[in-house]
Amino acid sequence: MNIILVEHHEITADTITLRDRRAEHISRILKSRPGDLLRAGIIDGPMGSAQVLAVARREVTIRLDCRQEPPAKAATALILAIPRPIMLKRVLAQAAAMGVQRIMLINARRVEKSFFHSSQLSPAGIRAALLQGLEQAGDTRLPEVTLHPRFRPFIEDQLPPPRPNGPLRLLAHPTKKPVEMATASLRQSETGPDDPLPAGNLRGAAPAAVPARRQMLAIGPEGGWVDFEINCFAKQGFTPFSWGPRILRVDTAVPVLLALAEAL
Template sequence: MNLILLHPSDLDQQGYARISDPRRLAHLRDIHRATPGSRLTVGVQDGSMGKAQLIELTREQAVFALDSLTDVAPPALPVHLVLALPRPRMLARTLEHVTALGVKEITLLHTKRVEKSYWQSPELLPEKIQQHLILGLEQARDTQLPNVILSKGFRPFIEEQLPDLLREHRGLVAHPGMPMACPRGISEKILLLVGPEGGFIPWEVEKLLEVGCEGMHLGPRILRVETAVTALLARLF
């Protein structure tokens, strides 16, 4: 937690913030070893960042006096990530990685090789997803919460959403064996599509290319989804 992320409802009108949830209190105590007087980096969700002084820390609450918060959040990556839904534990870690890296638009997509049971996982509850996004923001010192969309049908996504997305983004499908290597250091808006463990099936790749996406590879190694997504984002931007 390199940033104490405050919800707007944590703030009062007098420039104080109060938090009372056990997770942030434990972190302040055990990791930051904060005591009254400690100055810490804080940010307001979807707002600005700056310093605050801890003025009270009890088992029940922490109270901060905020400086004027004038720092802006670091820039977002110009990418919309479309990720075949990974298994729940991998999803949790991947959401934290990509949020820390600055992704703001995430679509979780059903594809042939996604196990249907993954869509029933409690990790997909909005409050669970939000927890992982917040961990990513706290890690990277960012305040802008990503937007996560669940897209449970491959064909409706391809037919109804993808054409619109491709009007504003260059579509890149990461898939082993494609002739083009993943481009480096680009600044265009990218729609980045990443398949599940085992990859997209050939029919899915064909459909994606038909609609106007470009295929690309990341070398001969087979990477876990969380490794591949981080590597793709680091190489693209």
């Protein structure tokens, strides 16, 4: 936990009394004492510091001084076929830690139907995973998360059509020629604003200002995309994108491919 995050409603005259895992972290892990300064931030708001006022066995009182803007968000939006629930928790935390601003969780042929009934896909489960990522990275802004249980309606109706000056669209799929096709597409494309996407049923914070260059990266399930899905993405302007022929686990593929996409 590299930043103490608090909710707006918890603040009373810039003072907060914590009685949960944050208090335990401050007292037992950081071993803070009255007068110590900690890195802190308001969820979906500014960040700064918190002065420890009092430390008891199960509660800690702090005073906030948050006036700084959080780090800029990444330029890549993530389209992710829903992985196993235990892996989804890690992936969401990693994506939030890497500054992803928008995450679209979608269905695919090789996604098990039972995944959609997991508590990890509840608003509370998603939010908890995202907060862990923000605490790791020292950020305050929650990514926007939307859930799309039907693949074809998402691709054909909800995903904006490709535009000549729109975002670079990348489809993660193992190939023998990593990133070459995607790099060529990047050179040929023109800079333009991101395509707007309709609000979903798991909306987080409103997106913050980001650089004009935008990208969409689609990562499939561990079994990979089927040919039908690859063709659907291709019709929507997605270019095959890979780091090589090796097949990675989703929780490894997401940070690796996000880093490659940002490097492009």
